[in-house]
Amino acid sequence: MTQRATAFVNARLVDPASGWDGPGALLVRDGKIADVVQGGDLGALAADIEVIDAGGAMLAPGLVDLRVKTGEPGAETKETLKSASLAAAAGGVTSIVLQPDTNPVVDEASVVDFILRRTRDIELVHVYPAGAATKGAQGERMAEIGLMREAGCVYVTDADRPIVNSKVLQRVLAYAKSFGVLVAHRPADPWLSTGAAATAGEFAGRMGLPSVPPIAEKIMLERDLALVELTGAPFLVDQVTTACALESLKRGKDKGLPVSATTSINHLSFNEVDIGDYRTFLKFDPPVRGEDDRQATIDALASGLIDIVVSAHCPAPAEDKRLPYDEAAPGAVGLQTLLPALLAFQDQIPLIDLMRTVTSRPAELLGLPAGKLAKGAPADLVLCDLNAPIVIDLDKLKSKSHNSPFDGRRLFGEVKMTLIDGRTVYQA
Template sequence: MLFTNARLVDPASGREGRGGVLVRDGLVADLGPAVTAAAEAEVVDCGGQVLAPGLIDMRTFVGEPGAAHRETLKSAGEAAAAGGVTTLVSMPDTNPVLDDPAIVDFVMRRARDTSIVHVRPAAALTKGLKGQEMAEIGLLREAGAIAFTDGARSVTNAQVMRRALTYARDFDALIVHHVEDPDLVGAGVMNEGEFATRLGLPGIPREAETVMLERDIRLVRLTGGRYHAAMISCADSVEIVQAAKERGLPVTCGVSINNLALNENDIGDYRTFLKLSPPLRHEDDRQAMIAALAAGVVDVIVSDHNPQDVETKRLPFAEAANGAVGLETLLSAALRLVHSGQVPLSLILRAMSTRPAEILGLPGGRLARGAPADLIVFDPEAPYVLDKRELRSLSKNTPFDEARLEGQVTMTMVAGRIVFDRRPT
């Protein structure tokens, strides 16, 4: 297949320009301004749209096994393809928990059979996600686990975290941690501050994040283990990560697209689809996260895709579950930063493809000869109004319902095969 008349953007090298891409046997065979193919090749005219590596989402909650009514690997794959995500990392918060090699193997086989995108499971860091006893990192890694995390839970026991980092270091395994101290969160349900007070809701202080993050960084310095803070959300956390990187520690971090595109004021009149963990912060913190992304302190952008059904979201704000779906809106929401002139397109794509690939040790995230043909074509200017009823996710709890967005995926290719195509027939 030959893609022509495209705006090629390679976030790995920073190169950008007009040209085409030739795909053969699931790989990028050739690319550039004058690429050609044999007569039998199928030709796709991109019409000047952007052609880039497929997105890699490092934080996706999928209901299967145990909560298939919220999301299945099949529906998550369809949602991912529509949003330009060609690889998703599934969290271990399932029933049963992904703390056994057999369950990891089941998810991988199930994903191969039903999902149209790549699914790489992250295994539990502690048994049962209880934070008390370290999981069998070596065996889980052999079974195919790409990283180790307790998902939406934090490991509060410093000794357990120290052992996990030490053990993971010997396997060169990646520890991904949700940095939020549950004791400091307490009964809090949104960002602590004036707006929470006006709404009469208990707040979550920034220190719930920074105290846990600071502890983890010190344990990384003690052990030398590879560490990734799943999502940071405030200016103080940026300073902590920046200082750790300046000391040469093996530390990376992510940010949720929600904390880049929204702030606490968007909660408005108790909109439960915007009840998230970490919570939406003050506008000053949102701007600090954008600046940190532009400066390279923040490595990756994640969707934090967390499907919730009506029973867990159609409740008073304080009682509703945390989480929002985000696979289909990840790129469109991130393009807001491009259209506002705050972050260039190549850097946005780098944070959603190249850097995740580097951190996870995956071959994707680049436009180069021999690279996997996991590709997306999208129109960064295409305007639309999001209708949650049209989402491919089984759950519809999107914070961007009825939002005006710009940028739509036209085509998604996974391993040389087109899995999503929005072109008119």
């Protein structure tokens, strides 16, 4: 069935790939961007074209979120592929990368194929599986990286579990490089971080919480960067959150190592004091940091040292969160709140630079066709009223789990419409 062509006029086009942030118009036809006019309009349009007056709202590439967890397969009560896709669409996220620590773990081609077939049937957002770097994500034996790549996985990672054995990680990096596969790894020294619920310091001490010193992130990152230098393999630092680790990251990048880095919107938005009276919805892995670390992370994002912002979407039902703080499950849902939470930093970082971290940069890193407003590109778009206030309400989130740290927070940036391949998959 042929889609009706759609024209967006009177829009604020924000396209980090081309560097344009200004007025413009865009035409969608047959699932692709048929024309883009920066600083002007489309001229006379045929009668059969649907015209949408954006009213000055931002029209941007749909967001690309590189770190999303679901419960499917194995824990569908937390989140299904469909509920995660619905949440993504409502948040203007058009491409998501699923973490492999499901049940079963995504460590072979058949599980990659299962996920891709399931999401094709759902027909909402684009879903890309990440494969496990080691069998069972246990950090002991290398997984079938080449076969998973052929099946469609976009990078390999053991998600929240650091690969402690340096020899194993060296083999993973060398083998992945031969297939052109990116390796993502969490920088956390397990001997210092296991069992921690907070960041070490005066606040955690007063709260009586088991804690991890920030240096644990730096220790593991230094090891990882040394192995990247040895192998030359492309590498993604999975959520850097401390000032001391950022120093190591800068030295690695200054050396010319093929390293990129993410941070989560949670670590940009909250610090350890926000835990308040043991608010378990703010328990993350890695834990929230001190204010100095948070500011250093924001500065690193502004300078480009940190490349990408992720939602770190991690659904957990109420029974896993409403427990004593050190027993509660870590993580938060974030697909629907990523964009408005990111927009809160416009007073510190230009809008086009913020949007680059969730559009063109992650798309370029993984070689995806998304993340740009260009003629012939997929019409994966988000229309967002930057000035519309919203109050985050747990009951209105599309995720099956409602563990959001932004509950009750007033933000700006209402998603009006999300398009995937020219199809409207969400409309406010």
